[in-house]
Amino acid sequence: MESSGVISAIVIGTVIGTLGRLVLPGRQHIGVLWTITVGVAAAFVGSGVAGGLGVADAKGVGWIEWLIQTGLAAVGVTALERVNAHS
Template structure:
């Protein structure tokens, strides 16, 4: 993967993390860096899942892949928030 691909993945991951955080109701007690890291992980894992389901290459926008990634980010944000609120 070229450096431009890595930078793109980080930027897209940050957007995914923010969108995932917006889906989770209420106030989250996690920082911006945690949100971005969760988004990056969700973007990569979601891309792997979309590839396994053969929905990663469609004509136009890959909506199913985006939904998977944002859903994973929302789960990650909720899980980390719950973990941090208990400790």
């Protein structure tokens, strides 16, 4: 992966992680770096899921792919927060 790909993955991951936190009620007690990490992972996994469902190559904005990625980020943030709460 080129450096521009890594930078765009971090930017997209930040946006996806932030959206994942915003759809959850209340305050999440995880840091910014964890939010970015969860967002990057959700973006990669969500792209794979969208590709598997055949919705990744939409013309224009891939709203369904973004929804999948955001949902996965919300699940990831919730899981991470629960793990951190019990440790």
